Amino acid sequence: MTSTSTVPYGSWPSPISPEALVAGVVSLSGLRTRAGTLYWLEGRPEEGGRTVLVAFEAGIRRDLTPAPFNVRSRVHEYGGGAFTATDRGLFFVNFTDQDLYRIDTDGDIQRLTDSGAGVRFADFVLDPARNRLITVVEAHHPDREPDNCLGAIDLDNGVLTTLAGGHDFYASPRLSPDGGRLAFVAWDHPNMPWDGTMLNIADIGADGGLTRVHTIAGGAAESVQQPLWQTDEALLFLSDLNGFWNLYRFDAGGTYCVLEDGAEYAGPPWMFDSRSMALVDVDHVIVLRQGDGGEEPVLLNTRTSLGTSLSGASASHWLSYGSPVVHDGDLCFVGTSPDRTPAIASMSLRTGTTGVLRTAGGPEIPDDCLSAAEAVTFPTRDGARAHAYFYPPVNDGLEAPAGERPPLLVLSHGGPTAATDPGLSLGIQFYTSRGWAVLDVNYRGSSGYGRAYRKALDGHWGILDVTDCEDGVRYLVSNGRVDGSRIAIRGGSAGGYTTLAALTTTSTFRAGASHYGIGDLTALASDTHKFESRYLDGLLGEEAALVDRSPIHHLDRFNCPVIFFQGSEDRVVPPNQSQAMAEALRHKGIPVAYLEFAGEGHGFRDADNIIRTIQSEYAFFSRVFHIEPADALPALVIDNEEKLASQ
Secondary structure, eight states: OOOOEEOOTTOOOOSOOTGGGTTTOOEEEEEEEETTEEEEEEEEGGGTTEEEEEEEETTEEEESSOTTOOBOOOTTTTOBOOEEEETTEEEEEBTTTOOEEEEOTTSOEEEOOOOOTTEEEEEEEEEGGGTEEEEEEEEOOSSSOOEEEEEEEETTTOOEEEEEOSSSEEEEEEEOTTSSEEEEEEEOTTOOTTTOOEEEEEEEOTTSOEEEEEEEEEBTTBOEEEEEESSSSOEEEEEOTTSSOEEEEEETTEEEESSOOSSOSOOOOOSBTOOOEEEOSSSEEEEEEEETTEEEEEEEETTTOOEEEOOOGGGTTOOEEEEEEEETTEEEEEEEOSSSOOEEEEEETTTOOEEEEEEOOOOOOOGGGOOOOEEEEEEOTTSOEEEEEEEOOOOTTEEOOTTOOOOEEEEEOSSSSOOOOSSOOHHHHHHHTTTOEEEEEEOTTOSSSOHHHHHTTTTOTTTHHHHHHHHHHHHHHHTTOSOTTSEEEEEETHHHHHHHHHHHHOSSOSEEEEESOOSOHHHHHHHSOGGGTTHHHHHHOSTTHHHHTOGGGOGGGOOSOEEEEEETTOSSSOHHHHHHHHHHHHHHTOOEEEEEETTOBSBOOSHHHHHHHHHHHHHHHHHHTTOOOSSOOOOOOOBTGGGGGGO
16 A cells, blocks of 8 residues: 655655756657658757757668758748658758758768858758759848748759749648649738638749649638648648638549538648648548547548548557658657657558657656646636646645645647647646646637637737636636635746736736746837737737737736746747846836746757756746745746745
């Protein structure tokens, strides 16, 4: 029989150390297949956040890009689509200079372009008949916003030629199998790609230029993404025309929805090469159906619209199937699960058996210390409903004193057009194993629940996202699951804005952590990058909201401690946002801590910085709530700390 110790919530000793969040841990993305070899990208915090291109063949994994190469595009700042595998070699974008490099069959690396720091590339497709790569190009200028276009890079000399311009943004150039036509996505301000895009098809002329460009789907209020040629004449794509991203097909007979379904089959395309389907043959495609319990892979006949779920018993532990590809008869994907870190996994399309090719690493969390996500749907104050995942505190052998309720950390995800999911998060388990509860909120505006839910935040950012987080807390408090007097909120980027807005407009939260968050919407509108420079138009709805909903203009309502984390090289939410908020609160006498990490951008990649962030955040919350942590934590400077005694 296991003995039980009584320890207050928040003070539990945990098997998950701050160092365990990054020790041997990598991020996995960008899975591709070519000629019997799998390729993917690994982000490695222990190498300063460097992203490495990896090949996997015959059970052997090898790095293809040695230091100092860093495979990462900066188009739209979020990047994605930074490499491609072709029969002319592997091609990748190097982060430092944003130029394109080729890896030949011997593994030698040569620089292909020398375009200057202002030119960036992403999202490639080989045009073998013309010996070129077609790509998205972003050209920066000192005195105006960047130009985006489709271009072609000659594989002999690296010369860049423009193929299509005139729209504000381009994505997903895809060449038909016979090389005669090009499909691509385009959109214009003020739309984001999940608001409205156009799917175009063009013929390729004798000179290599595009002719007869015409739009086959999409518009100002229809989001189209992921074009995929099934044959020379048939193009698959995802559209939210019916309110959900469903699969459509365009061919000689016209355009039709392959499978009408009130569920999403994609997420918002924040990054290039965001894929949620994989071609099997001229009749079948694998698509990913989303639900509260995660994704379900479906084998779909595009001619008969008959679908077969691939989530058999052997595959049921996977919650998501990122970057899916069909490789040697297997579905390969970046999988997440409720009890293990992400992995490159495979599933046989013949037998359904699964295997793991590469894990992301990380600690083995004992089952009796693992907090499982509970999908909750709760009522909102305006009569609607919102969604979240709740994680109760779990640590075998430990219990809290009778009658005590756990402190709660509320998470507001970024985007805000994004979503959280129930896959294992070491950061969440870090808290739950120490005796905290966590509520990870998919407030209105989140993806995964259809266009109406996603668009509900338009005109109401800083309002509905805040009240949904607050109503989630009230739901848990009313059910006796958390301590209503010990509620903290944390968010990054747009979630950092929600955090600061919540601390400004409510009294529910007693502490906050803003990770590269937004405090001044007016400054953001003038300082941020092109991709999101008009994002606020829809989210706020009116110009007056730039001031009315900026936390920095309502410091009189701000009375609880905040810790700020910021990267010095952030181009999405510049450092002046966090700096100005921290200084204003410091001047007001609010307990505040500020940590800025040199060289980091929008999100932290270096292992030491990730460790310092989680340690400092946990230490900050512990001091605010007068919790004695079991961990030995490094010193943290909190300005106006003496005010915490009266909290």
